[in-house]
Amino acid sequence: MANAQLASFKIPVVDNEPMRAYAMESGDRKNLQAAVAKMESQLPFDIPCIIDGQEVRTGNTLPQVLPHDHKRNLANAHSATPELLAKAIESSVKAQKAWEDMPWADKAAIFLKAADLIAGKYRFELMAATMLGQGKNAWQAEIDAAAEMADFFRFGVKYVEELFQIQPPRNTPGTWNRTEYRPLEGFVLAVTPFNFTAIGGNLVFAPAIMGNVCIWKPSPAAVYANFLTHKIMLEAGLPPSVIQFTPGNPPEIVKQCIDHRDFAGLHFTGSTHIFKKLWKDIAQNLDIYKGYPRIVGETGGKNFHLYHPSADVKSGVMQAIRAGFEYQGQKCSALSRCYVPKSKWTEFERILKEEVKKITVGPPTEWQHFVGPVIGRPAFEKITGMITKGKEAGGEIITGGTWDDSKGFYVQPTVILTKDPKSVTMTEEIFGPVITVYVYDDAEEGAWEKTCQLIDTTTEYALTGAVFSADRTELIKASNYLRNSAGNFYLNDKCTGAVVGQQPFGGARASGTNDKSGSMSIFYRFASARSIKENFGSVEDFAYPSNSV
Numbered sequence: 445m446a447n448a449q450l451a452s453f454k455i456p457v458v459d460n461e462p463m464r465a466y467a468m469e470s471g472d473r474k475n476l477q478a479a480v481a482k483m484e485s486q487l488p489f490d491i492p493c494i495i496d497g498q499e500v501r502t503g504n505t506l507p508q509v510l511p512h513d514h515k516r517n518l519a520n521a522h523s524a525t526p527e528l529l530a531k532a533i534e535s536s537v538k539a540q541k542a543w544e545d546m547p548w549a550d551k552a553a554i555f556l557k558a559a560d561l562i563a564g565k566y567r568f569e570l571m572a573a574t575m576l577g578q579g580k581n582a583w584q585a586e587i588d589a590a591a592e593m594a595d596f597f598r599f600g601v602k603y604v605e606e607l608f609q610i611q612p613p614r615n616t617p618g619t620w621n622r623t624e625y626r627p628l629e630g631f632v633l634a635v636t637p638f639n640f641t642a643i644g645g646n647l648v649f650a651p652a653i654m655g656n657v658c659i660w661k662p663s664p665a666a667v668y669a670n671f672l673t674h675k676i677m678l679e680a681g682l683p684p685s686v687i688q689f690t691p692g693n694p695p696e697i698v699k700q701c702i703d704h705r706d707f708a709g710l711h712f713t714g715s716t717h718i719f720k721k722l723w724k725d726i727a728q729n730l731d732i733y734k735g736y737p738r739i740v741g742e743t744g745g746k747n748f749h750l751y752h753p754s755a756d757v758k759s760g761v762m763q764a765i766r767a768g769f770e771y772q773g774q775k776c777s778a779l780s781r782c783y784v785p786k787s788k789w790t791e792f793e794r795i796l797k798e799e800v801k802k803i804t805v806g807p808p809t810e811w812q813h814f815v816g817p818v819i820g821r822p823a824f825e826k827i828t829g830m831i832t833k834g835k836e837a838g839g840e841i842i843t844g845g846t847w848d849d850s851k852g853f854y855v856q857p858t859v860i861l862t863k864d865p866k867s868v869t870m871t872e873e874i875f876g877p878v879i880t881v882y883v884y885d886d887a888e889e890g891a892w893e894k895t896c897q898l899i900d901t902t903t904e905y906a907l908t909g910a911v912f913s914a915d916r917t918e919l920i921k922a923s924n925y926l927r928n929s930a931g932n933f934y935l936n937d938k939c940t941g942a943v944v945g946q947q948p949f950g951g952a953r954a955s956g957t958n959d960k961s962g963s964m965s966i967f968y969r970f971a972s973a974r975s976i977k978e979n980f981g982s983v984e985d986f987a988y989p990s991n992s993v
C-alpha cells in the first residue's frame with residue numbers, strides 16, 4: 445500500500461464518557477430495560493469464532509450461563525479447533541504488514557469510531573450483555589461496558605498520538621534523528637478475564653492500535669459481551685484479520701498460541717497463578733521464537749483500607765461497603781482487608797452492620813439490588829469455601845456469611861472480624877463479597893507505623909489500597925510506609941473505581957507487571973522502537989583529525 449501522509453493530523457480532544465444515571469422513569473432506564481428484555485427473549489445466542497471477519501461454527505460449544513439463573517445459558521460459544529486456530533494465526537500474521545502500513549490517522553479513526561458506537565448505537569446492547577452474562581447491575585454495567593470501554597479507546601488513541609511525538613531531543617548538525625514505534629514482529633495473544641467487558645476490549649485494542657495483530661481468547665464467562673465488542677470493531681472498519689476472535693478451551697487455545705514461532709506477546713488479565721504458569725510456559729519455549737515475547741499481565745489483589753482514628757467513620761464505612769461489595773467484590777481492586785482503630789471500632793461496627801442490612805441481593809434485572817450473583821459455580825464454591833475457612837480460623841462473622849445457589853449464585857455481603865491479621869481471609873484473594881476486618885490497638889506506641897508494616901508484609905499482592913485520615917501528617921507517613929504495597933493508592937477514597945485518563949491502573953509484586961492500563965506506558969510495551977539516523981552530508985575522508993601526524 446502506498447501511503448501519502450500530507451499533514452500531521454491532530455486527533456479530536458477526548459474526555460471521559462459522561463456517566464448516565466438510569467434514574468427511575470428516565471429514558472435511559474427505559475431503553476436499557478428494553479434492551480435487556482429483548483436479549484432475554486432471544487437467548488441462548490449462538491456465538492461463532494470470527495476468523496478473517498467470517499463467522500465459523502465448529503459445532504463444539506462451551507456455555508455461558510446466566511449467573512442469576514444458572515439453568516439458562518446466555519450463549520453457547522463455538523470452540524476454535526486446532527486447525528481453525530492455526531489458520532487464524534497464519535492469516536493474522538499475513539495481515540500484519542498491511543495493518544502496520546496503514547496511516548496512523550486511519551487506525552486512530554477506526555477506534556475513535558468504535559468508541560462512538562460503544563457509547564452510542566450499541567450502548568444498551570453491550571450493557572445488557574454485561575448485566576445478563578456477567579451479573580452486573582445497571583450502574584456497574586454503565587461504568588464498565590459503556591464508559592470505561594469508550595474511555596480506553598479514546599484515551600488510548602490520544603496516548604499513542606503523544607507517544608509518537610516522543611522523539612530524540614538532539615540532532616548534531618547535518619543529521620536528523622527519529623524514533624519509529626514499530627509493532628512487534630508476530631502476533632499478540634490477548635487472554636481476557638470475565639469481570640470487565642472493557643478489559644476484554646482493551647487487551648486487544650492496546651496492541652492493535654500500535655499496529656499489532658491479535659488472537660483474542662475471551663473468557664468463557666464473558667464471551668457474549670466480548671463477541672459484541674469484536675463485531676463493533678469490525679463495523680468501525682477494523683480490517684478483518686487484525687483481531688481474530690477464538691473462543692474455546694482456555695489451556696488448549698493458549699498453549700497452541702504460545703507454542704507458535706510467531707508468538708510475539710502476551711496481554712493477560714486474570715488470576716495470578718495462571719499468569720505465572722503462562723510466563724513459565726513462554727520461558728520454556730524461548731528457543732522457538734523469533735524474538736523475546738513481551739509479557740504484560742495484570743492479576744490478583746488483596747486490597748486494603750486503613751483507617752486512622754481521625755478519619756470520618758461514617759464516610760469510611762460507606763467507602764468500605766462500596767469497595768468491598770460493589771459487583772459482588774469481583775473487581776481486582778475490591779476491598780478485602782480492613783484495618784480499623786480500636787478506639788473507633790464500636791462506632792464503625794454499628795454503622796457497618798446497619799448499612800449492610802440495607803443491601804438487597806438479587807438478579808441484575810431487578811433494579812433495586814446493590815449486590816447481584818457471583819459469576820459461576822467455581823467462584824461460588826471458592827468464595828463460600830473461603831468464608832468457611834475464615835470461620836474455622838477463628839473469624840467471627842459479623843454480617844452475611846450465608847449463601848444460596850438454588851437459582852443464581854448468591855453470596856450475602858459478608859464481613860469477618862479476625863484477631864489474626866495473617867489469617868487465611870486476610871492473605872488469600874477471595875474475589876467475592878467478603879471483607880475481613882482486623883482491629884488494631886491505636887493506644888499502643890507506634891501503632892500506625894506497625895499497622896502499615898503489617899499491611900505491607902501480609903500478602904504477596906500489591907494492587908490497590910486506601911488510607912483514611914483527617915491528619916495530613918499521618919497520611920504522609922502511611923503513603924511513605926506503603927509505597928510498594930499498592931500500585932493504585934487512594935487517600936480518603938475507596939480502593940476501587942480507577943478511571944481511564946485519571947488513575948492509570950495496575951499493581952506490582954504478584955499483582956502484575958504494572959504496565960498501567962489507561963496510560964501511555966502500556967502502549968510502549970507493544971512497540972519495538974526503531975532508531976533512524978539520517979545524514980544530510982557526505983564524507984570525504986575516512987580518517988579523523990586525531991589520526992593526523
Ligand SMILES: NC(=O)c1ccc[n+]([C@@H]2O[C@H](COP(=O)([O-])OP(=O)(O)OC[C@H]3O[C@@H](n4cnc5c(N)ncnc54)[C@H](O)[C@@H]3O)[C@@H](O)[C@H]2O)c1
Nearest residue numbers: 636637638662663694695698714715718742743744745776
Ligand atoms: N489487575 C487487574 O487489572 C485485573 C483486572 C481484572 C481481573 N483481575 C484478576 O482476574 C481474576 C478474575 O478473572 P478471571 O476469573 O477471568 O481469571 P482467570 O485467571 O480464571 O481467567 C483469565 C483468563 O485466563 C484464561 N485461563 C484460565 N485458565 C487458563 C489456563 N489454565 N491456561 C490458559 N488460560 C487460562 C481464562 O479463560 C480467561 O480468559 C482475579 O484474580 C482478578 O484479581 C485483575
Ligand SMILES: N[C@@H](CCC=O)C(=O)O
Nearest residue numbers: 639775776777940941942
Ligand atoms: N477499573 C477497575 C479495576 C478493574 C479490575 O477488575 C477499578 O479500579 O475498579
